[in-house]
Amino acid sequence: MKSASTNPEDLLLWQDFLDGDVQAFERLMSGNFRLLFRYGCKFSKDQEFVKDSIQDLFMALWERRANLNPDAAVKPYLMASLRRLMFRTRLSARSCDGETLQEVDYDFCVEFSVEEQFIAEETTIARTRHIQDLIGKLPQRQKEVVYLKFFQELSREQIAKVMAITPQTVSNLLQIAIRQLKQGRKVAYMLAGLLHLLLMR
Incomplete structure (x- = not known):
């Protein structure tokens, strides 16, 4: 796109x-x-x-x-x-206020604005919430990179300019974020499977 x-x-x-x-x-x-x-x-x-x-x-x-x-x-x-x-x-x-001038520690909030009429099944709602939770647990800069890349569709170079970092740093942050998101999904699936087995006993 x-x-x-x-x-x-x-x-x-x-x-x-x-x-x-x-x-x-x-x-x-x-x-x-x-x-x-x-x-x-x-x-x-x-x-x-x-x-x-x-x-x-x-x-x-x-x-x-x-x-x-x-x-x-x-x-x-x-x-x-x-x-x-x-x-x-x-x-x-x-x-x-007398504080030392350093880079501000900032909170970066990513929320899905998915309209209810576009969500057909409860499983889709659950997955959406789960992905939002996983993104919410990422460090702030990783969250911002994910938002700019996948929500705003900016290129690596454009993200680098927005965040005042190098393109390589953008790539590194994206790779780490995606790795953490994948690990989070695997853990969630493992827990869901374990819960299912316990309920079947």
């Missing part, structure tokens, strides 16, 4: 925005607000903080549009920019 970040329409909209087109700026903001809001809420449960951060981001982009990359991959660029902005804000708040 082709990533939305490589959509030619996004690039045309981005270039019109860089040229100072106010309507393009409004469409860019409205078209990406939900994506950015969902992503921001994975770092903070304070929805007003997330909304303010998105507004601050677009204000900063408008003011700096003359210096922005005209060939930027729009979706990962906006996600990376929001991530940095939210982290800087939290770091600044912590420094004002």
Whole structure:
């Protein structure tokens, strides 16, 4: 499936925005607000903080549009920019409280938004919840990599830009996460089989 970040329409909209087109700026903001809001809420449960951060981001982009990359991959660029902005804000708040300026330890929440009408069987519901539980037990950076790769369909290079890490680190985190998810599923199946045998006695 082709990533939305490589959509030619996004690039045309981005270039019109860089040229100072106010309507393009409004469409860019409205078209990406939900994506950015969902992503921001994975770092903070304070929805007003997330909304303010998105507004601050677009204000900063408008003011700096003359210096922005005209060939930027729009979706990962906006996600990376929001991530940095939210982290800087939290770091600044912590420094004002007398804490040492270090990288923020963050919580990253991944939830499935599967509508009930798309779930035909109870076994599907159980599997979905089980996968969500397994992802929830992953370390924060692994959860974020899984989300960006499989939920947002970003490439390894795009994920690296969003998270400010190397592509090789992305690959390593993905491999470890997938290995842990597979192990978790095997353990769950073993426990289910054991429970079934005990109930049959």
